[in-house]
Structures are given as C-alpha cells and as structure tokens.
Amino acid sequence: MNLRERLGGFIDWPMSQRLFLLGSVGVFASVFAALVNALLFSVAYPTAMNLQLLNGFIYVWIVAQVLVTIAAIPAARAGRDGKLPARLFVMVQSPFIVGLLQLYGTMGTPLVAIYPAIVILWTLVLDEDLGLFGFCNLMAWMLLVGVLEASGWLPYAPMMLERSIDAQNNPVWFTAVSLHILVLLGFCVSLCILFQRTQHSQRARVRQAHESLERANRLIRRYVPARLAEQIASGAHLESTKPERRKLTIVFVGVEGFIGAAEELEAEDLAAILGEYLSEMVAIADRHDGTVAHVLGDSMLILFGAPHFTDDRDHALRAIRMALEMQQRVDGLRDMWSRHGLNQPFRIRIGINSGYASVGDFGSQERKLYSGIGLQTHVAESIQEHCGPGQVLISHPTWALVQDEVSCPSCADIAVKGLGYPLRVYALPDDRAVLPQALQPQPAEPQAGPAGSVEVWNFGHASFDEGSLVLSFAGAPVELERKPLEVLRYLLRHAGKVVTKDELFTAIWPGRIPSETVVAKCISRLREVLHDDQQGIIKTVHGYGYRFVAELRPEAPRFPAAAVH
Numbered sequence: 001m002n003l004r005e006r007l008g009g010f011i012d013w014p015m016s017q018r019l020f021l022l023g024s025v026g027v028f029a030s031v032f033a034a035l036v037n038a039l040l041f042s043v044a045y046p047t048a049m050n051l052q053l054l055n056g057f058i059y060v061w062i063v064a065q066v067l068v069t070i071a072a073i074p075a076a077r078a079g080r081d082g083k084l085p086a087r088l089f090v091m092v093q094s095p096f097i098v099g100l101l102q103l104y105g106t107m108g109t110p111l112v113a114i115y116p117a118i119v120i121l122w123t124l125v126l127d128e129d130l131g132l133f134g135f136c137n138l139m140a141w142m143l144l145v146g147v148l149e150a151s152g153w154l155p156y157a158p159m160m161l162e163r164s165i166d167a168q169n170n171p172v173w174f175t176a177v178s179l180h181i182l183v184l185l186g187f188c189v190s191l192c193i194l195f196q197r198t199q200h201s202q203r204a205r206v207r208q209a210h211e212s213l214e215r216a217n218r219l220i221r222r223y224v225p226a227r228l229a230e231q232i233a234s235g236a237h238l239e240s241t242k243p244e245r246r247k248l249t250i251v252f253v254g255v256e257g258f259i260g261a262a263e264e265l266e267a268e269d270l271a272a273i274l275g276e277y278l279s280e281m282v283a284i285a286d287r288h289d290g291t292v293a294h295v296l297g298d299s300m301l302i303l304f305g306a307p308h309f310t311d312d313r314d315h316a317l318r319a320i321r322m323a324l325e326m327q328q329r330v331d332g333l334r335d336m337w338s339r340h341g342l343n344q345p346f347r348i349r350i351g352i353n354s355g356y357a358s359v360g361d362f363g364s365q366e367r368k369l370y371s372g373i374g375l376q377t378h379v380a381e382s383i384q385e386h387c388g389p390g391q392v393l394i395s396h397p398t399w400a401l402v403q404d405e406v407s408c409p410s411c412a413d414i415a416v417k418g419l420g421y422p423l424r425v426y427a428l429p430d431d432r433a434v435l436p437q438a439l440q441p442q443p444a445e446p447q448a449g450p451a452g453s454v455e456v457w458n459f460g461h462a463s464f465d466e467g468s469l470v471l472s473f474a475g476a477p478v479e480l481e482r483k484p485l486e487v488l489r490y491l492l493r494h495a496g497k498v499v500t501k502d503e504l505f506t507a508i509w510p511g512r513i514p515s516e517t518v519v520a521k522c523i524s525r526l527r528e529v530l531h532d533d534q535q536g537i538i539k540t541v542h543g544y545g546y547r548f549v550a551e552l553r554p555e556a557p558r559f560p561a562a563a564v565h
Contacts, residue, residue, distance in 0.1 A: 015126060016075035016082030019089055022125045023069030026093070030062045036179050050159045054103060061096045068092050086126055087133065093118075094137035102145050105157030115142075117188045124195050243360030247502065248305040248372055249315040249352065249398060250380040251290065251323060253281065255298035256347040256389040273337055274298065277346065280329050288322035293371040301380075303372050306359040312502065316354055316394075316401040320428065323350045323392045330390075351383030353395040355500070355544075375418060382416045383425055396424040400503040421498055421541065457492050459550040460537060462530055464488060471529070478529045483508060484522040491538060491548040500545035 013021075034055055068089045075082030097114060098106075106112075115138060123131025148154040255277075278295060285292050291303040302322070304315035330348050337346065355376030361368040383393045399408060409429050413422035457464045463472045469485040471478045486508050491499060501519045509518070523538060523546060530537050537550040 014076065014079050014081050015086055016072045016080055018125050019072045019082065019086050020069060020076050022121070023065055023072065023089060026065050027062055027069065030058055030065060032179075034058045034062075050161055054159050057096075057099065057103060061100075064092050064096065086130055090122060090126075090130055090134040090137060094134065095141050098138065098141040098145050102149070102154065103157065103159040105160065106142070106146060106149060113185070117185055121188055121191065124191055243358045243362065243373075245356055246306055246309070246359050246372075247312055247354070247356050248303050248359065248376070249312070249319045249354045249401075250357065250372060250377050251300075251302040251304070251319050252351045252377075252380040252384040253300040253302065253323075253326065254349050254384050254387075256349055273346075276336060277330075277333060280333065281326055284322055284325050284329060288318045288325070290319065290322055291370075294369065301371065301377070303359065306372060307370075312354065312506075313401045316352075316398050317405065319352050319398075320392070320394065320402060320406060323352060324428065326350065327390060327392065347389035349384050349387035349389065350392040351380045351385070351387060351394075352392065352398050353380040353383055354398040354401060354502070355379070355395075378418060379416055379423065383414070383423075386414045386425065392428040393425045394428065396426070396497070397500045397503055399426045400500070400506060419544075421547070424497060458553040460530070462537075464492065466492065473529060473531075480525065480529055484525045487519070487522045488526055491546060492552075495548040495552060498541050498545055498547045503545065 068085070071088060072082055072085040075085060097118060101112060101114065119131055119135045119138065122134040145154065149156050278300070281300060282292050282295075285300075285302050289304070289308065291306060291308075293301040293303050295301075302319070304319045305312070309315070326348065327350070330346060333346075353376055357372040357374040357376045359370075359372040361370055362373065379395060383395060387393050394402075394406075394408070399406070399411075407429060408426035411424055411426045413424050416423045455465060455467045457466065461474045464470070464485075466489045469482065469489070471480055471485060471488065487504060490504060490507050501516050504519050505512070505515065508522075523540075526538060527533065527535075532538055535549075537548065539547045539549045541547055
C-alpha cells in the first residue's frame with residue numbers, strides 16, 4: 001500500500017497513530033517557523049523583533065512536542081487508541097499556542113487565526129471530545145494570559161521591539177507572518193480535503209457493502225425461511241437460538257405421483273417442473289406468513305407460530321387458507337407441466353396439525369437448520385400420507401380452533417404411528433379432492449353419546465345431568481365448582497376420543513390465554529370427587545390431553561340435584 005492510500009484511510013487509524021501524525025507535523029511546522037525567523041527577520045529586519053526570545057520559545061516548544069509525540073508511540077505500535085497521550089498532547093500544546101500569540105501581542109496579531117484552525121485540526125484528526133477539550137484549554141489559557149496582561153503582571157507583546165503599528169508595514173514582516181499563516185492554514189485545508197475524500201471513499205464502500213448485503217439477503221432467503229432471514233438481517237436473531245417448546249400449526253405438503261413423474265421425464269424437465277412448483281408454493285407460504293422450515297424433494301414442512309407468532313387460532317386459519325390457495329395454484333400450473341411432457345399432472349396432499357413442538361436451531365456449530373421437531377410434526381406428516389390426491393386433512397386439535405369458521409363435510413379416525421390411539425381428522429371441502437373411503441361424507445361433530453342426544457350420563461357409580469350440571473356419586477349429590485363440571489360435560493360429549501388440553505381450554509374458557517395448569521386442576525378435582533385414582537374414568541394421554549374411558553350405561557333414575565357453585 002502506497003503512502004497516498006494509507007493516508008486516505010487515516011480516519012480509521014487508532015487515535016494514537018493519528019496523534020503521532022499530528023505531532024510530527026507540529027514539529028515540522030515549528031522548525032519551519034524557526035527557519036523563517038532566522039532567514040528573514042534576523043537578516044532583513046533584526047531591529048523589529050527580539051529574535052532570541054522568540055527562537056528560545058520555539059525551541060522549548062519543539063522539545064515539548066517531541067516528548068508528547070514520543071509518548072504516543074507505545075500505544076500506536078500496539079494499535080490502541082491512546083486517549084491519555086492525546087489529552088496530554090492537547091494540554092501541552094495549549095499554553096504554547098497562547099504563549100506564542102502573547103509574544104506577538106495576544107489581540108494585536110493576525111496569528112490569532114491559529115485558534116480556530118487548531119481547534120478544527122484537533123477535532124478532525126483526533127475526535128470531537130478532544131476537540132472540545134482543546135477548545136476549553138485554549139480559552140482558559142487565553143483568559144488567564146489576557147487577565148495577566150491587563151493587570152500588568154505580563155508584558156504585552158514582549159517580542160516586539162518596534163512598538164509602532166507602522167513598523168509592521170514592511171515587506172519582510174508581511175512575508176514572514178504570511179508564511180506562518182500559510183503553513184498552518186494550508187495544512188488545515190489539506191487535512192480537510194483529505195478528510196472529505198476519505199468520507200466519500202467510506203460512503204462508496206458503505207454503498208457497496210449495502211448492495212452486497214442486499215444480494216446476500218436475497219440469496220439467504222432462498223435457503224432460509226423468509227421470516228428467519230428478516231430477523232437475521234435485522235440482527236434480531238441470535239447467533240444460536242436454543243430450541244424452545246411452542247405451540248404451532250404444522251403443515252406438511254407432499255406430491256402425489258412424484259415418483260411416476262420422475263420415471264416419465266428427463267432429469268432436466270423434472271427439475272424445471274419441481275423448481276416452478278416449489279417457487280409457487282414458497283411464495284404462497286410467504287404471503288400467508290408461514291415459515292418454510294425445509295424442503296426435501298417433493299415435500300415441504302411449513303410452520304405457523306415460529307419465529308413470528310400471533311395466536312393459535314390465527315395460525316390455524318392462515319395455514320388452512322394457505323393450503324387451499326396451494327391446491328388452487330397447482331391446478332393453474334398444469335398447462336405449464338404439460339408443455340414439459342408431463343402426461344399425468346401433479347396432485348398434492350396437505351396434512352395440517354396443531355400442537356406443541358420443539359422449535360429453534362438444530363445441527364452442528366458449523367451448520368444449523370431452523371425447524372420444528374417432535375411428535376406433532378410427525379403427526380402432520382402422517383395426516384398428509386392419509387390424504388387422497390388434491391385433498392387437505394386437518395387434525396382434531398386444528399379443527400377445534402377453527403370450527404366456527406371452517407366447515408368440514410367429513411371426518412374419520414386414522415392410525416398414527418407413535419400415538420397409540422386413533423386420531424380424528426377432518427377433510428376440508430374441495431370438489432377436486434379424491435376422498436379415501438374412510439372419509440366419505442359423514443357428520444363431523446361427534447355424537448353426544450351412545451344413544452344419540454342425552455341429558456343424563458351414567459357411568460360407574462356416578463350420574464351426570466348435563467342440562468343442569470348436576471353430578472351425583474353413589475346416589476349423593478357432589479359439591480363441585482362449575483368449570484370442572486363443564487370440563488366433564490365436554491369429555492362426555494367426546495367420550496372415547498382424545499381431547500387435547502388446548503381444545504378443552506378453548507371450549508371452556510374461550511378468549512383467554514391457554515393454561516395447562518387450569519385444565520389440570522379441573523381434571524384433578526373431577527378425579528377427586530369420582531374417586532378415579534386409577535384413571536378408570538378420565539385417562540391422561542401423556543403429552544397430548546385426556547380421554548373419557550369409562551363405560552356409559554343406559555339412563556338410570558335421577559338422583560337429587562347437587563348444588564352447583
């Protein structure tokens with residue numbers, strides 16, 4: 001790197017190195033002033049000035065500048081800022097600058113222009129704090145010297161032998177003073193120009209860095225979920241996000257007939273079709289604020305609720321709207337696919353499930369993947385596998401969140417590996433979908449009991465009148481709060497089915513923030529009054545919810561009503 005390039009970046013130097021530059025220039029300027037005085041005044045105008053006094057002052061000043069400049073060398077070599085040497089430099093320079101003007105006459109010399117020039121110099125080369133510190137030092141010394149001069153403690157302009165103002169009307173005087181001012185102001189102007197050029201260069205580098213960052217962000221979005229990419233770009237995403245348990249709505253999308261298409265088409269045509277399909281699907285997911293966790297072949301995993309979340313119901317609704325738009329878009333892509341020679345167009349299957357999963361960064365220190373893992377992710381994939389071509393299936397927990405807005409014409413129970421019990425799923429209405437036999441239209445809402453609509457339920461030693469919310473055990477009314485009784489009524493209406501904790505909470509406490517603790521307390525109270533220590537009536541499905549498992553008997557004679565609080 002040549003000297004010009006190195007000086008062009010002096011703003012980025014540590015302060016100690018900038019101080020060394022400033023001190024070196026100061027020594028050069030002082031030596032130049034001494035030479036000018038010796039060549040001009042001592043030869044051509046010796047009677048006008050006390051050159052011995054002036055040169056002695058300048059020599060002492062040069063020594064002081066050399067010493068404070070040397071003090072900055074250790075910090076400069078180590079690449080440290082060196083604030084202390086910089087303050088020492090300013091404190092030493094201030095009295096010498098004021099002293100020089102006092103020799104000429106503090107307020108009677110054009111060299112008073114040194115003051116603003118020096119302050120600007122310190123501010124540009126060092127920093128604004130030291131510029132202000134230097135300004136205060138100069139003003140303090142100037143005030144002190146002015147007071148001493150006015151009071152007679154200091155002589156005014158002791159260097160001037162010719163006291164008349166006409167004595168300064170001389171070519172030698174004009175030349176000498178002009179050279180002093182020219183050196184100082186010329187250096188300041190040169191430094192300002194260098195400073196501005198450095199600023200322009202830095203702004204150009206910043207623009208280039210910004211453009212490079214924008215290109216990098218666009219590239220990152222191709223490999224990282226859009227929401228996550230925004231967080232990374234804004235600095236809101238930590239370098240490593242520890243996985244956390246969070247309730248999500250999970251969407252798993254797969255392509256029906258992908259293997260057949262792979263055998264039918266050339267690799268290039270298949271890649272073009274798949275690329276177009278994935279681009280469209282990812283764009284739809286982004287529009288609905290879904291997080292595309294990963295794409296594997298023809299399959300996609302999309303999360304609602306991480307990293308950005310609103311509420312469970314909103315997540316489920318956006319997932320369903322996205323799924324329906326995806327199905328519609330696939331129909332619009334068929335013409336393009338046929339041009340590539342695909343005789344049998346793709347049909348996609350979409351499974352949607354809501355539940356808790358572990359979401360965050362997974363992988364090694366060198367490479368991580370943002371995703372959601374756990375049983376509920378596996379359930380969403382299993383639901384997708386049970387879909388017919390062009391169909392969207394949602395799990396019972398998802399349906400419970402959106403049942404007031406989404407009408408599902410059919411439902412069925414499917415087996416999911418790892419659950420150990422059937423899972424009820426619902427088919428979204430779509431004339432284009434090919435429904436499996438198990439999902440042919442049937443009532444979506446479970447019946448109230450084995451005999452259809454009932455008002456009194458009988459199980460074990462208990463009887464429950466759901467109309468009046470009266471629970472009796474062994475013929476005696478039970479004192480119980482209202483909410484546990486409402487929980488019991490909901491479980492009875494879904495007898496034999498697994499009811500999630502969130503579904504229970506949404507049904508009994510609509511509009512409130514879900515709390516597993518509140519539900520667990522109600523279940524505990526029911527088990528207490530029903531003497532259900534062995535879970536023969538209400539069984540806990542660990543990690544999921546509860547199921548009413550007691551056998552329901554035909555209606556028995558009613559017992560006296562229990563007081564309900």
